[in-house]
Amino acid sequence: MxxxxxxxxxxxxxxxxxxxxxxxxxxxxxxxxxxxxxxxxxxxxxxxxxxxxxxxxxxxxxxxxxxxxxxxxxxxxxxxxxxxxxxxxRSGRRFREFDFPKKQPNENTINLANWDTLLYTRGFPSLVSQHAIHHITKLLTYPLTIGSLLHPLSPYNLKNALTVEGLRSLTALRTTLGEHSQMSTRKDVIFDPIRVFIVGARAEAMLPPHVYSQLAFMFPHSPFHIYFVGPEATPPPGNDSTHLGVSLQMMLRWERKLFHEFYHEVTPFDPYRDVFFLFSPGLGYPFARSLWRPTLELMIQSQCPIFVTAYNQSDMNADVATIEEDHKDTFDWLVKPTENTFRSLKKEINLLDLTETSQANWYVYGIRGKKYEVTFTGE
Known part of the structure; x- marks a missing residue:
């Protein structure tokens, strides 16, 4: 306009x-x-x-x-x-809330307690209406959900949903992120990127690419490669390439394949730099359950963290029941099912049932394949 x-x-x-x-x-x-x-x-x-x-x-x-x-x-x-x-x-007004800030100043520490403190400490424009808050959180819920779990100042801790296994698993990733920060002044070192695999990607794959830069700004010394994987992983309008370098830190890649058709291209996986995210995958839906079962088995075998969101409580309960039934005794809980601090604050209405409401990434939980200790008994 x-x-x-x-x-x-x-x-x-x-x-x-x-x-x-x-x-x-x-x-x-x-x-x-x-x-x-x-x-x-x-x-x-x-x-x-x-x-x-x-x-x-x-x-x-x-x-x-x-x-x-x-x-x-x-x-x-x-x-x-x-x-x-x-x-x-659709009013045609200027959306000042979409004037995203750039790099985080070194002297300012971000606060991940909630949306208000995050937006303030990141230097976002002051939001004068609830509508603006709803719009911006609907966009940012995807990179901020990822960042809030990986960051050392995460709102999830041993008093809030995080398990001991979860602390161990996230410590591995955070150790890599910390090493990037400590060695950032070394010009002779090339870091392996943190790889984020968004499996079953749909709407989150079509977000404007600069939205994902907000994840990189939370970790200013770490390179990220984000993989959108799934038959519906479509690049946003105007982007015809399946690979896009958003910045020196951030690379996006779209793969319109099922995960089991693609994962051979990116193995082996490394718990110190690889993590999976499934945004509201509907694991508990009967028509999707058989499709997700072999995919989850592969991810569980990688022993890398797997974080899953759900858009309401019944969706989450169905997913959790399916995981516990189909993959029992093969995984540990990293984050117990809990309300996502960085869920979208915009409510979505089911037009076929106006009594049903949802919010993108309302709940979140995390699992990882069990670690089996090898014991030598001797004779």
Missing amino acids: GASAKPLLQPDNLFHPLAQSPIPAIREKHVYIAEHGCCPVCQSKPPTYECPDCGYPTHCSEEHYLQDKANHDKVCGWLKETNMDDHDL
Whole structure:
């Protein structure tokens, strides 16, 4: 938008019933919900009546809306928040929250206690609205979830979800990161990169590449190679290459293959510099379970850390139950299932069930293949 262009919507004009929205894409949401949903009262007619408080089509008539209002009120606030987030994102205003800071000054220490302290100590612009916070955390949840687990100032410790095995495993990675820092003045040393394998990558593979630079800025002396692996690992629009050097520190690579088709290209794995991330993979879904089982077996055999996120508690519970059943006695817990400090703060609504909400990377947990000690008994 040009400097003199006028925003389509002003900050005090972000609430609109979906069917009356000035944004075509939001009007289409009303059509989709009406075509694929049904009134929760009669369970037969399409939900075409829009709640005056949240703007979503929720019931077939005002009569059924009023009859079911006590139930709807439980989610009405979420729906209104999402409605206004969507209008703000398409308002045409200047998004100052996306003016990301560059390198971290040496004299400033980042604080990973929560989003507020992280954004402040990294020097992000002051965020004047909840909508801005929702937008920026939805983008940054992926690199910050990775960084918050690897960083020595991680919010996860032995009092908060981290296990003894987890401390040992992360210490290996942090030792490598520390060596990079200690030897950063040596011009004759070339460091092997920290390799982050994002397996089953989808939306996170399509983020603007500079978003992942925020991970590198947390570790200013360490090179990173990020691999997006999976059939849906598509580069962002405008990037036709499967390899991209974002900076001297950060290399991105996209591989539209199943992990077992690709991993021979990057073996052997090293627990001191390799780590796996699975962002909301849906391990517990019946149709995905058989596909994920051999992939997880390979990752578990590597004995490198594997961190997994989930978008709500039921999703996490299904994943954990599947892992414990399919891979029992082969792994140790590194991070017990817990709420992710750097989850997205923007709520997402299931358009097929408006009572179901989620947040990207809401929960996180970590595992690693068991270490087996070899004992020589002799004779």
